[in-house]
Amino acid sequence: MATQRYYLHHHPLDPASRRVRLVMAEKEIPFVLVLERPWEPRGEYLALNPAGEVPTLVIESERGEAPIILSEASAICEYLDEVYSTPPLLSDRAEDRAEERRLTAWFERKMYAEVTAHLIEEKALKRMRGGGEPDSARIHAAYHNIHGHLEYIGWLTEQRNWLAGDQLTFADLAAAAQLSVLDYMGDVPWEKHQTAKDWYARLKSRPSFRPLLGDHIAGLMPSKSYADLDF
Amino acid sequence: MATQRYYLHHHPLDPASRRVRLVMAEKEIPFVLVLERPWEPRGEYLALNPAGEVPTLVIESERGEAPIILSEASAICEYLDEVYSTPPLLSDRAEDRAEERRLTAWFERKMYAEVTAHLIEEKALKRMRGGGEPDSARIHAAYHNIHGHLEYIGWLTEQRNWLAGDQLTFADLAAAAQLSVLDYMGDVPWEKHQTAKDWYARLKSRPSFRPLLGDHIAGLMPSKSYADLDF
Numbered sequence: 001m002a003t004q005r006y007y008l009h010h011h012p013l014d015p016a017s018r019r020v021r022l023v024m025a026e027k028e029i030p031f032v033l034v035l036e037r038p039w040e041p042r043g044e045y046l047a048l049n050p051a052g053e054v055p056t057l058v059i060e061s062e063r064g065e066a067p068i069i070l071s072e073a074s075a076i077c078e079y080l081d082e083v084y085s086t087p088p089l090l091s092d093r094a095e096d097r098a099e100e101r102r103l104t105a106w107f108e109r110k111m112y113a114e115v116t117a118h119l120i121e122e123k124a125l126k127r128m129r130g131g132g133e134p135d136s137a138r139i140h141a142a143y144h145n146i147h148g149h150l151e152y153i154g155w156l157t158e159q160r161n162w163l164a165g166d167q168l169t170f171a172d173l174a175a176a177a178q179l180s181v182l183d184y185m186g187d188v189p190w191e192k193h194q195t196a197k198d199w200y201a202r203l204k205s206r207p208s209f210r211p212l213l214g215d216h217i218a219g220l221m222p223s224k225s226y227a228d229l230d231f
Numbered sequence: 232m233a234t235q236r237y238y239l240h241h242h243p244l245d246p247a248s249r250r251v252r253l254v255m256a257e258k259e260i261p262f263v264l265v266l267e268r269p270w271e272p273r274g275e276y277l278a279l280n281p282a283g284e285v286p287t288l289v290i291e292s293e294r295g296e297a298p299i300i301l302s303e304a305s306a307i308c309e310y311l312d313e314v315y316s317t318p319p320l321l322s323d324r325a326e327d328r329a330e331e332r333r334l335t336a337w338f339e340r341k342m343y344a345e346v347t348a349h350l351i352e353e354k355a356l357k358r359m360r361g362g363g364e365p366d367s368a369r370i371h372a373a374y375h376n377i378h379g380h381l382e383y384i385g386w387l388t389e390q391r392n393w394l395a396g397d398q399l400t401f402a403d404l405a406a407a408a409q410l411s412v413l414d415y416m417g418d419v420p421w422e423k424h425q426t427a428k429d430w431y432a433r434l435k436s437r438p439s440f441r442p443l444l445g446d447h448i449a450g451l452m453p454s455k456s457y458a459d460l461d462f
Contacts, residue, residue, distance in 0.1 A: 050383075051341060068326055074305070075332035082325040094313040095299055101306035109340075110282060152281075 006031035009045065009056040011038055012215045013120050013184075015112060016073035017055040018177035019170075023077050025208035026173070027084045031057075039129050073108065074101075077170055089170050100164040103156075103171035107178050111149045116178050118142035119187055124220055146182070146189065149175075154195035163199075176203045180212050186223030190231065197231075205229050237262035240276065240287040242269055243446045244351050244415075246343060247304035248286040249408035250401075254308050256439035257404070258315045262288075270360050304339065305332075308401055320401050331395040334387075334402035338409050342380045347409050349373035350418055355451055377413070377420065380406075385426035394430075407434045411443050417454030421462065428462075436460050 008031050010017035024031055036045055041052040049056040049071040057076050059068040070076045081089050090097045119142045122134040156163045164171040179200055182188050190197045203209060213227040225231035239262050241248035255262055267276055272283040280287040280302040288307050290299040301307045312320050321328045350373045353365040387394045395402040410431055413419050421428045444458040456462040
């Protein structure tokens with residue numbers, strides 16, 4: 001394979017972007033981060049990704065071929081797992097892969113819609129881009145809903161080593177990506193969810209997690225224990 | 232492979248369920264439909280799928296093994312494409328697969344959120360399960376947004392035989408699944424989108440589409456041209 005350069009267009013508050021960062025780091029693919037503000041996408045960015053969402057991965061080849069442009073987190077992650085098979089982040093058996101993909105969608109879509117999206121929007125984006133006062137009903141709904149997801153993580157990891165089975169897979173990275181955004185904002189009630197906390201502590205101490213723990217968002221300080229491995 | 236029986240838990244107004252029906256029909260896998268009402272999931276159904284959403288595919292083996300239970304449309308469809316590889320509904324090249332998955336997510340998530348979900352909720356579900364008067368602002372937003380998606384389909388099929396390339400893939404079936412629900416309700420402005428209409432006509436005349444055209448939802452008549460191949 002010719003030398004390639006990877007540019008990941010992302011936003012640090014976007015869990016789907018964080019999932020791709022974790023996947024690339026687990027596979028030890030070096031990449032450059034390009035910050036986008038998806039709530040006011042540049043024209044140039046819309047040309048890369050007409051949906052205007054993050055993440056988008058641009059792969060440039062040194063041989064002057066047209067770049068490969070990939071968007072939508074699951075499409076990017078499946079691509080990376082197909083092309084960079086070490087370490088695999090999906091299992092060999094079709095049935096196990098289905099469970100891994102189900103759980104990935106659970107966290108990336110259901111947990112995001114019920115918890116993460118509310119808190120990002122109300123506590124961070126409204127401040128960073130304007131948009132009025134935080135809606136306390138949405139914040140309370142998110143604080144209520146997060147318990148169910150932490151319980152589910154606890155329940156899964158009581159029966160399995162990782163969320164979907166014996167191996168670390170996309171499912172763990174998708175769940176951890178949601179939680180790392182929430183943890184940045186200090187919104188995870190770890191003290192009530194010891195089993196989920198133990199699982200997160202294992203992920204947080206992996207080398208792939210380190211770059212995320214260095215994130216610093218302008219105008220939004222991370223919570224005290226965000227980068228603390230002994231939280 | 233031992234003889235297996237397939238039970239697809241679905242709702243006819245749910246585009247993700249329709250996508251799985253199309254995928255199974257393209258692969259000529261016989262299956263039994265089980266009707267669920269996802270807005271009031273039975274306890275028995277929640278035991279199959281804790282998210283309570285449709286579709287869920289249950290595969291029973293005649294050898295008395297534990298059934299395989301799969302949920303979340305993309306996880307189900309990827310499983311089916313891995314296990315039943317003829318005809319393939321994703322291409323061979325990783326790069327092409329990424330584009331096929333990106334477009335699948337575009338229609339199943341973006342078009343669904345911007346168009347289909349509004350119209351299902353306001354025009355059908357509020358009537359079928361109660362929930363007050365339709366919200367005309369949501370209906371108008373959906374009628375506005377549908378044009379962009381039909382233009383995108385038209386633009387894609389002007390440069391390619393099918394939405395993602397030369398072959399029929401998940402992307403076509405995901406887009407057609409959205410449109411078939413909207414078409415049931417008579418909500419697709421075909422007269423303004425000839426290229427998209429030509430593409431849909433090709434899909435509509437495939438044998439895999441026939442069972443969908445026979446759908447009849449209690450309390451909600453299909454539009455006049457819904458089952459008409461010469462619409």
